[in-house]
Amino acid sequence: MAIxxxxxxxxxxxxxxxxxxxxxxxFNQDMGWAQQYLPxxxxxxxxxxxxxxISGFLSQVxxxxxxSADQVIWSEQSRLHLSxxxxxxxVTTNGGQIDIDSDIDEASGFTATKHGIRINDTVIxxxxxxxxxxxxxxxxxxxxxxxxxEAASLNAAGITSTGTSKETTILVYGSEYAKGVGYNQKGAxxxxxxxxxxxxxxxxxxxxxxxxxxxxxxxxxxxxRIGWVETTGxxxxxxxxxxxxxxxxxxxRFTDYLEMAMLEGEKGLDATAETAVDDFLYGADGGxxxxxxxxxxxxxxxxxxxxGVTGVNAATDLAEFDAILAEFDKQGAIExxxxxxxxxxxxxxxxxxxxxxxxxxxxxxxxxxxxSEDMALNLGFSGFRxxxxxFYKSDFRYLNDLATRGGINAAAGANAIRGVIVPAxxxxxxxxxxxxxxxxxxxxVRYRASQTDDRRMKTWVTGSVGxxxxxxxxxxxxxLSERCLVTQGANxxxxxx
Numbered sequence: 299m300a301i302x303x304x305x306x307x308x309x310x311x312x313x314x315x316x317x318x319x320x321x322x323x324x325f326n327q328d329m330g331w332a333q334q335y336l337p338x339x340x341x342x343x344x345x346x347x348x349x350x351x352i353s354g355f356l357s358q359v360x361x362x363x364x365x366s367a368d369q370v371i372w373s374e375q376s377r378l379h380l381s382x383x384x385x386x387x388x389v390t391t392n393g394g395q396i397d398i399d400s401d402i403d404e405a406s407g408f409t410a411t412k413h414g415i416r417i418n419d420t421v422i423x424x425x426x427x428x429x430x431x432x433x434x435x436x437x438x439x440x441x442x443x444x445x446x447x448e449a450a451s452l453n454a455a456g457i458t459s460t461g462t463s464k465e466t467t468i469l470v471y472g473s474e475y476a477k478g479v480g481y482n483q484k485g486a487x488x489x490x491x492x493x494x495x496x497x498x499x500x501x502x503x504x505x506x507x508x509x510x511x512x513x514x515x516x517x518x519x520x521x522x523r524i525g526w527v528e529t530t531g532x533x534x535x536x537x538x539x540x541x542x543x544x545x546x547x548x549x550x551r552f553t554d555y556l557e558m559a560m561l562e563g564e565k566g567l568d569a570t571a572e573t574a575v576d577d578f579l580y581g582a583d584g585g586x587x588x589x590x591x592x593x594x595x596x597x598x599x600x601x602x603x604x605x606g607v608t609g610v611n612a613a614t615d616l617a618e619f620d621a622i623l624a625e626f627d628k629q630g631a632i633e634x635x636x637x638x639x640x641x642x643x644x645x646x647x648x649x650x651x652x653x654x655x656x657x658x659x660x661x662x663x664x665x666x667x668x669x670s671e672d673m674a675l676n677l678g679f680s681g682f683r684x685x686x687x688x689f690y691k692s693d694f695r696y697l698n699d700l701a702t703r704g705g706i707n708a709a710a711g712a713n714a715i716r717g718v719i720v721p722a723x724x725x726x727x728x729x730x731x732x733x734x735x736x737x738x739x740x741x742x743v744r745y746r747a748s749q750t751d752d753r754r755m756k757t758w759v760t761g762s763v764g765x766x767x768x769x770x771x772x773x774x775x776x777x778l779s780e781r782c783l784v785t786q787g788a789n790x791x792x793x794x795x
Contacts, residue, residue, distance in 0.1 A: 303375045351550050353557040355696065356783075359636060360721050361739050362754065364747035369506040370784060376499040377402065380414045380470040384440075386425075386452065386460045389666040390462045391444040393435065394452035396468060403789075410440035414496040418473050425466040428456040433474060442468075503600075507746055507782040508563065508590045510555060514548040516541040518763050545775055548755075558754070560743060560783040561696070563592030590782045593741070593791075594715065600788035602629075605712070605795045616650065618682070622719070622792055624687050630790045632721040634688045639717030640697035640707065643794065647691060653677045691697065694718070712795070719792035740787050753780040 338496060381402040387395040398410045413422065419434045421445060432444035449455035457466075520541055566573050566588040575588045597603070602625050604618060626632070639647070681690040697715060698704045707714035721740050743756040756778045759765070763773035785791070 305784065323347050341518065355638060355694065356557055356560060356741065356743060358692075359371050359722075359739065359741050361742040363742055363744055364752075364754070365507070365744040366746065368747055369504050370782065371502060371504045372498045372784065372786065373502045374787060376501060380496075382413055382415070382468045384464045384466050384468055385458060385464055386466055387441060388460060389451060389453040389458060390443075391451055393432070393443055394423075396444060396466060398440045398442065398468070399462075401586050402467070413440065413623075415442055415468070415470060416473075416494070416496075418475050419470050420472045420474055422469045422471060423452070423457065423466060424469075425457065425459075425464055427459060427464070430455040430457060431471075433558050436736045460786055470581070492744075501605070504784045505565070505591050505744075505784060507588065507744065507780045508559065509778065509780045510552075510559060511776070511778050512548060512552045512555070513774055513776045514545045515761075515772050515774045518761075518773070521763050521773060522626070541773075548775070549777065553755075555782065556779055558696070558702070559590070559592065560781070561593045562595075563590040563783065564595050565589040565591040591785070592783060593718070593785055594793065595626035596783075596788045597718070597791045597793040600785075601791040601793065602789070603793045603795060616654075620687075623687055625792070626790070630721070630787060631686075632790050633686055634722040636722055637689050637691045637717055638694035638697075638720065639692060639706070639794065640715075643716045644691060644693055648679050651682055689719075690722075715793065715795055717794035719794065721787065721790040739784070740790065742784050742786075744782050744784055753778060755779050 383400050383402060384396050384398045387397045389395075398413045400410070400417070401408050402412075415434055415437060417434055417437055418505070421432050421434060421444065423430045423432055430446050430449070432446050432452075435445050436443035436444050446452060446455050532786075564573055573588070580586055591599075602622075602623075602624055626635075679691065681688065683689070694717065696703050697707065697717070700708075703715065707716070747753060749789050758776050760767045760772060760776065761770045761773040762768060
């Protein structure tokens with residue numbers, strides 16, 4: 299079945315910088331005042347698109363907090379246990395040698411020579427050829443010597459391939475010492491080798507706020523103009539003056555931009571690698587880093603992405619959620635998660651959950667309620683539990699609206715964003731500005747503020763209308779905000795494409 303949009307569908311962006319017949323009523327255009335009967339004019343403007351704003355996502359999952367610096371820096375804990383990736387360097391007659399390549403997360407900046415494996419550690423060595431438990435007998439930089447417990451060598455245990463093409467995982471699971479042997483002694487012999495203490499590691503991330511501006515202007519003469527139609531808007535304004543609606547629409551659109559920028563923001567290259575945006579904003583050799591890291595960019599670079607198991611709208615299959623659970627098990631294993639999805643994915647989830655119901659084929663029993671003959675049938679689900687995880691589902695208007703991501707997704711194909719999974723609750727991080735650990739929502743907005751100026755959502759009026767501030771025969775309403783989004787623990791987020 300195909301749906302054809304009507305030819306007069308009002309999907310063209312309304313704001314324009316000139317007065318046209320499309321944005322005011324002109325009785326002279328078609329009929330003229332000389333006709334016998336004037337039209338019956340309906341006074342109130344029709345709201346044909348329902349609520350037009352898309353903001354509200356961040357208010358549900360995050361918080362806002364003031365900051366006074368040009369950037370926000372936070373640190374996140376590293377994993378507690380020692381697990382690394384490497385490759386077999388050499389297979390000896392009484393053991394083997396392994397080279398450490400990276401940590402298990404392949405974190406940028408990892409130095410292989412600073413791994414935490416020490417002599418007398420017991421490790422699991424695993425690759426596609428087998429899994430062998432060994433004792434570490436020597437450590438030299440990024441290279442460790444291991445001796446298998448149940449075989450004379452790695453070769454005898456079945457691990458024979460060497461080189462970087464054979465990825466190997468090394469997991470420390472304990473240690474073993476001979477009787478009467480100290481930390482720095484090698485086995486029963488008296489040879490002394492260095493074994494330092496392991497220090498906790500952490501990862502540091504940063505983001506910078508961006509300055510957003512907009513304004514609305516109306517001439518002094520037009521502020522006294524009375525319109526024929528009573529206008530309304532999302533923020534509760536009403537009246538017969540067009541500029542009241544235009545100013546409120548500008549404000550509502552700017553409020554949406556504040557959230558959209560936190561979702562879609564992209565951080566430019568560092569100051570040593572200038573881009574065209576950097577040159578435009580700050581000039582050549584400006585040395586500034588432009589942009590800010592939004593939610594989608596943070597999840598793409600530091601989080602998880604699922605494209606489904608069976609293609610687009612793979613939420614019709616529990617296999618996708620089982621794969622998501624397996625990935626969350628590898629990360630923080632946060633049990634409660636909120637899903638914000640587009641309409642197609644939401645309906646596909648409803649159908650998937652309904653198919654799990656033994657009465658689903660008859661269409662009589664969806665969910666935990668009684669569908670009596672005197673009530674409307676509820677065919678939707680707001681959440682479900684799979685394994686030890688709870689998922690709460692909500693429609694994400696931003697991904698549905700034709701004028702926002704909904705229109706982009708229609709043309710993006712496989713790159714369309716169909717939803718995002720956000721962990722519920724708070725995380726503990728070290729704030730370098732305050733110098734202490736704090737509990738904050740995984741998502742929160744930082745805005746610039748001080749005792750002198752609060753730039754969370756700053757508004758001021760200039761011109762000669764009302765309280766005159768200049769000789770300009772107009773009223774200008776200015777809006778400004780300086781903010782950025784902090785995405786903590788992005789490894790616990792999932793972007794659904």
